[in-house]
Structure formats: structure tokens, C-alpha cells
Amino acid sequence: MLYVFFGYFLTRPSGFLIQELLDSLGTVDKAPEESLRRTGFWIGALERLLIFFFVTSGSLASIGFLLAAKSVFRFGDLRASQDRMRTEYVLLGTLLRFGLALGASALCLYLSSLWNTVV
Secondary structure: HHHHHHHOOHHHHHHHHHHHHOOOOOOOOOOOOOOOHHHHHHHHHHHHHHHHHHHHHHHHHHHHHHHHHHHHHHHHHHHHHHHHHHHHHHHHHHHHHHHHHHHHHHHHHHHHHHHHHHH
């Protein structure tokens, strides 16, 4: 049940939390017209769930692979746009997503270990 709670938290509530934090920093053109609707929200949710799965299953090297794959895909977009604010927005969003997912995963593992020692 604990894993389900943290899995849910890493989709909707944390997505809104990250969005509010980023919006408080200022405005940036988030989605070009040729982008799908709410794609960033779903990509972020999947990233956080993958990180949660990787940490809780002990596959920490996979997190590095995920970060490297995202960097490769984003590098061309960010370099071509030459928009420093957008680059900072994407980098900050990525770091917030990864940090939140790692923290939630660590907390989940800690609470799970406490539960196992009590039961």
C-alpha cells in the first residue's frame, strides 16, 4: 500500500507542486504550437515513476541511463532555441523532478524498512 501511495504522489500531486514552483520563478514559453497538449506533465510523471521504480528495485544505474537519454534528446532542442531562460527552466524542472523522485523513493524505502522491523 505504501508503494501505491508514493506512486500516486509522484504522478499528480508532485506534478502540480513542481509546476507551481517553476511558475513562481517567471514565465517561459513552455510548449510550442507543434507540441502535444500536456506532454511535459506526462513525461515528468513517467520520469518520476521510473526513478521510483529504479530506486525501490535497486537498479540505480538505470537512473543514470534515464538522465543521459533525456539529456541527449533535449540537447538539440535547447541548443537550437538559444533561449537561456528556456534552458534554465528545463534544467531546473529536471533537477526538481529527479530530486523529488529520489527523496520520495528514499522515504518509501525507509518507511518500508521500519514497517518490516515492527511486523
